[in-house]
Amino acid sequence: MKEVYMNNYTEELKRILKSSELIAESLNSSNINSIHFIMSMLSNYNSLSKILEKYKIKLEEIKSYLPKEQSNKYLFYSKELLSSIESVILSLENIDDEITLNLLFNEILSNKDTLCYKALIKTNIDIESLKKSILTTNTISSNSILKTIGRNLNKLALNNEFDPVIGREKEITRVIEVLKRKNKNNPLLLGEAGVGKTSVVEELARRITKNQVPNFLKGKTIYEVNLSSVIAGTKYRGEFEEKLTKLINEFEKNDNLILFIDEIHTLVGAGGAEGAIDASNILKPALARGKLSLIGATTLKEYTNSIEKDKALDRRFEPLLINETNYEETLYILKKIKPNYEKYHNVKIPNNIIELTAKLSNKYIKNKHNPDKSIDILDEISAVTSLMEKKTTNYKIKNKISVLTEKKNKCILENNLTKALTLKKEITTLENKLKENTNKNKKNIVTKTILKEVLETKTNSNIFELSNPDYFIDLNKYLKQNIFDQDHIIDNITNKLISFTKSTSNLPLTISLNGPVKTGKTYLVNTLSNYLKTHLITLNMKDYITSTSITKLIGSSAGYVGYNEKNTPFESLKHHPVSIILLEDYNYTHPTIKALFNTITSTGKLTLNNNETINFENTIIIKTTKESNKSKIGFIEKQTNKNILSFNPLSKNTIKKIITKQNKNLTNEQIEKIIEKSNYLEENAKNINNLINENLVNFNEVTQNL
Incomplete structure (x- = not known):
């Protein structure tokens, strides 16, 4: 097969010529001629697809004019096709100029000896009108700004570089409908990061290359432009404006191009140095003229904060919501x-x-x-x-x-x-x-x-273990080995955890622990966190006794110092979704803060002052209190007593178990002495650690004296 490719052939032309070879080979033709060339154009997406459809040139009809020849062992390009290629090369002003599909097809139609010309004449096609349409169809030149800062989505789609887009038929149809409109025909895709806004545009590009779109989109090319690429390299005032204007002109003069700008909110303020206008103000006149076809994409938050505030810019777009x-x-x-x-x-x-x-x-x-x-x-x-x-x-x-x-x-x-x-x-x-x-x-x-x-x-949690029932049997044993004589609480918590992991609810698990000071409430929570290997957030509610302390949990209000700073204790839930939140001394909490936690437990979410939402679906919220009035313990004032787990006061036997666990080398006499000094009836285990350490110090001194 004779090689005709050159370095200055456009990718589109190379693709059409290669397809011509395959068509000729599949039909057992003796050579590759101009009819194979136009058959390739009719079979594959290209910049002239829309024109060929307009003139109602049919593939099967053109195919019928192929000469009946004996096939050769080797395929060569026909003399009439080679002659057209050579004529195009000779007509170039500069040797480095690109040879485009438009130039070659126009040359084929200008040569009355080509098989393609003769076939089209027989099908009553107005050749001169067709040539005029081809020449007025703009193509991207080799020195176009789009070659350096644009990303041709159609080309990437042809190379199968995109994953298939599934289940977005409705959204893609809406984009096509908006593009077809006479006015306000610029779709603006809105949705959270990761929902597939860019994928919708990539799928549209793929369908254009497959000719699976309405006629008005056939032959169009979608270029993605990153605004940072436009700004890059602009050192002096006016360079950015000139570069952006040049880009806009490129799209305005070529109605086969569609501009796609991801993160389109960056237009507002981009390039707007002192005394200069920003990108959005340069773009507005082009959008107003209606000659620029633009698809934008951004998040709902950025849209609200930037584009929606600029009414002149906002009214040029038709917002389309892309849901998760x-x-x-x-x-x-x-x-x-x-x-x-x-x-x-x-x-x-x-x-x-x-x-x-x-x-x-x-x-x-x-x-x-x-x-x-x-x-x-x-x-x-x-x-x-x-x-x-x-x-x-x-x-x-x-x-x-x-x-x-x-x-x-x-x-x-x-x-x-x-x-x-x-x-x-x-x-x-x-x-x-x-x-x-x-x-x-x-x-x-x-x-x-x-x-x-x-x-x-990714979640910093052992989430698979939480779905294993045997894991909680071991947890129950582990807790009972470390917390003594509070079996009723441990059994209750274990059952709650099993139900929580099986639940399909999006609400957090809430547990209320009540009991005298130093009976093991906080120790139980710490032990539970260590076993579950979960992140622990501890809040001392004595720090939340005033209504103004709510800003510590939801951040400062707009206009105040600290607004938009991510320093709330719940920020870590983004990276540790399975966490335990311990609220110590909850009875000191201000009613405003209690209302906030009621919202969390009833909705599973908390909206911060910067409009960011924190999810509590997989959290365990444990409140401890020394409050004796049980009606004031729960998150909601009317919570029944059965939801409150009350610790037993520590008995002498329990104190003995705690002392023995902490130091197994102590004698019975030493243990009894510690118990006697501990005042456990009033203070439970409050003084145990200090007394053990004090006893050991005294024992060491006696030993040294001996």
């Missing part, structure tokens, strides 16, 4: 994209792993959004599995080959050729075995253990 996918939708998406990740990582992902990934990421990862967070987990567990070669037979074989090779080289240096030959045979045998194993292409399987490791690393 629910569990069922996320699971469907993961199942559809699973083959892509299996192929890329060369692994096998069982369906039960897919279901667990969707379920657990939805439950425990609260600072991100679906489907992005679940896809991230799927990608990571696949990557971890693909890197597990060291655990396979191949890794052991490679190690053995390396050791034997070292020994063989040593034998050669020592002139022990017989031994070296034996080692060489062993190495050859192992290499053949390794090659055989590689040819089998056995895929590693993603396991629950790998998913466990990845999720627990």
Whole structure:
């Protein structure tokens, strides 16, 4: 096959010519001619697709004019097609100028000897009108600003660089509908990070390349422009404005281009140095003229804070809300994209792993959004599995080959050729075995253990253990070994935890502990946190006795020092979703703060002063109090007594168990002496540690004197 490609052919033209070769080969043609070329244009997405459709040029009709020739062993380009290519090359003003699809097709139509020209004449196509339409269709020149700062989404879609977009049919249809409008035809995609705003645009680009869009979108190209790329390199005043104006002009003069700006809120204020206008004010006139087709994407918060405030800019857009996918939708998406990740990582992902990934990421990862967070987990567990070669037979074989090779080289240096030959045979045998194993292409399987490791690393919690009933049986035993004679409380807490982990509710688990001072309330919480390996947030409610102290929990109000600073005690819940929150001495809490915690326990969420929402779905909130009036203990004043767990005062026997646990070397006489001094009837275990240490010091002094 004769090679006709040159360095200055555009990617689009190369693709069409390559497709022409494949069409000619599939039809057993003797050569590649201009009819194969136009058939390729009709079969594949290109910048002239819309024009060919406008003139109602049909593939089957054109195909019927192919000459009936004997096929050759080797395919060559026909003289008439080569002549057109050579004519285009000779017509270039500069040798470095690009040869575009428009130029070559126009040349083919200008040559009355080409098979394509003759076929179109027979189908009653107005050739001159067609040529005029082709020449007036703008293409991206080699020195275009889009070549340096733009990202051609259509080209990336053609190269299959995007994951398929599942379950966003309604959103994609809405984008197309808005683009079709006469006025306000600029869609603005709004949604939280990770819900798939950019993916909707990427899917639109993919459909354009497949001609699966309405006629007005056929032949269009979507370019993504990052505003930071426009700002980059602009050192002096006016350079940014000039660069952005040049970019806007590029889109205005070419109606086949659609501009996509992700994080479009960055327009407001961008490049706005003192005495200069910002990017949004440069863009407004172009949007007002209606010659610029623009798709934007940003979050709801950024839209409210920037674009919505600028009414002149806001009214040029049509906001479209992209919602987060629910569990069922996320699971469907993961199942559809699973083959892509299996192929890329060369692994096998069982369906039960897919279901667990969707379920657990939805439950425990609260600072991100679906489907992005679940896809991230799927990608990571696949990557971890693909890197597990060291655990396979191949890794052991490679190690053995390396050791034997070292020994063989040593034998050669020592002139022990017989031994070296034996080692060489062993190495050859192992290499053949390794090659055989590689040819089998056995895929590693993603396991629950790998998913466990990845999720627990991301959430800083042992979430898999919390779903194991046996884990709580061991917890019950562990607590009873460390907290004495409070079995009724330990049993109650264990049962609550089991119910909590099985619950589908999005509310936190709340526990109220009441009892005299130093009976083990705080110690129980610390012991529980250590066993569960969960993050512990401790709040001393004596610090929240005034209404103004609420700012410590929800942040300062707008306009005050500290606003937007992320220094509230609940910020850590974003990275430790499974946490225990201990509220000590809750009876001192101001009613305003109590109302705040009532909101948390009844909704599972807390909105901070900066409008950020903290999720408490997987938290355990434990309140301790010395309040004797049980009606004032619970989060809600009308809480019944059965929800309050009361600690027993410590008996002499309990005190003895505590002392023995802390120091097993003490004699009975020493223990009795400590108990006598402890005043446990009034102060429980308050003085135990000090008395044990004091007794040991006295004992050491006596020993030294002896």
